[in-house]
């Protein structure tokens with residue numbers, strides 16, 4: 001049977017959540033599980049994120065899914081609601097919503113939830129420089145006053161545009177604008193207004209600005225959120241292993257080319273293996289010549305498992321890739337396991353080889369691979 005698997009390690013998720021809490025010990029954690037938990041599968045990750053104070057989603061449909069899966073704690077709708085009807089549905093599902101523009105403010109003020117409803121807490125979005133969602137300076141003050149008078153509890157929030165790059169000049173501006181607004185609202189509107197500034201990169205790069213709530217996403221899944229430190233350096237564990245199997249072995253003679261477009265030409269006799277994975281599963285077609293996969297091979301003498309980093313040769317096709325196994329023992333088993341990403345290679349490395357970010361690779365996995373859960377994923381992942 002063709003094998004392509006996405007295996008999730010709940011222990012890695014729990015470990016990564018602990019790392020967030022270590023870095024932000026005084027803040028509550030809203031764990032981002034939008035986009036099907038960054039491709040990991042929301043049903044797979046929720047049990048491992050029980051220690052989070054809330055989860056964050058991008059749409060009401062995602063919130064409903066989490067409720068149906070039994071998530072009883074708070075859910076933040078990070079883009080807010082898209083209609084008056086959806087505001088009512090948010091109330092019914094006890095979700096808190098971002099309010100980032102006038103229509104959302106109008107819907108909220110026209111339909112005020114009961115005092116014990118989670119929807120009475122709103123995340124008021126202030127545009128500090130990202131220039132996507134959020135009110136400007138005057139609008140934020142006016143909205144805060146109206147919402148406060150109507151009995152809502154407020155969390156002032158904003159989103160960094162460049163938190164992955166600590167020295168980017170906009171970071172200091174965004175922090176200053178946010179902190180001045182929070183101070184102003186606390187002194188003129190309500191001293192209990194809370195603040196939320198940091199995504200994963202902010203958690204790592206701006207420890208002095210964590211405020212009441214942090215909103216980590218990518219670091220929970222084991223990817224590095226910052227440009228200058230690897231996941232390993234940040235003590236984050238890959239929560240996903242993307243795997244396949246060797247499906248055929250072959251030999252390519254000097255001067256012969258491999259795959260579509262005949263892009264890669266062997267300059268010496270090359271032992272190759274065909275691997276049951278392609279862009280139809282979510283492996284990126286655009287990886288460069290540095291791309292490698294990890295092959296796990298059983299040593300037939302003592303049954304120990306050895307790992308080999310093998311380069312990808314020629315174009316990635318829809319259902320398969322070819323790898324160079326010249327450095328491996330000749331008696332490779334046909335069903336040897338291949339890791340496209342996991343502990344090694346890390347999804348951040350594959351993303352760099354594909355000219356993108358780990359977020360995109362994780363979210364773009366197709367529905368074809370089998371979805372598995374393995375609490376002991378790390379036991380059989382080899383560290384390099």
Ligand SMILES: Cc1ncc(COP(=O)(O)O)c(C=O)c1O
Nearest residue numbers: 032159199200201215216217218
């Ligand atoms: C408003 C907001 N907060 C937090 C996050 C989490 O970001 P990250 O995955 O970089 O931690 C996102 C993700 O896009 C977001 O939009």
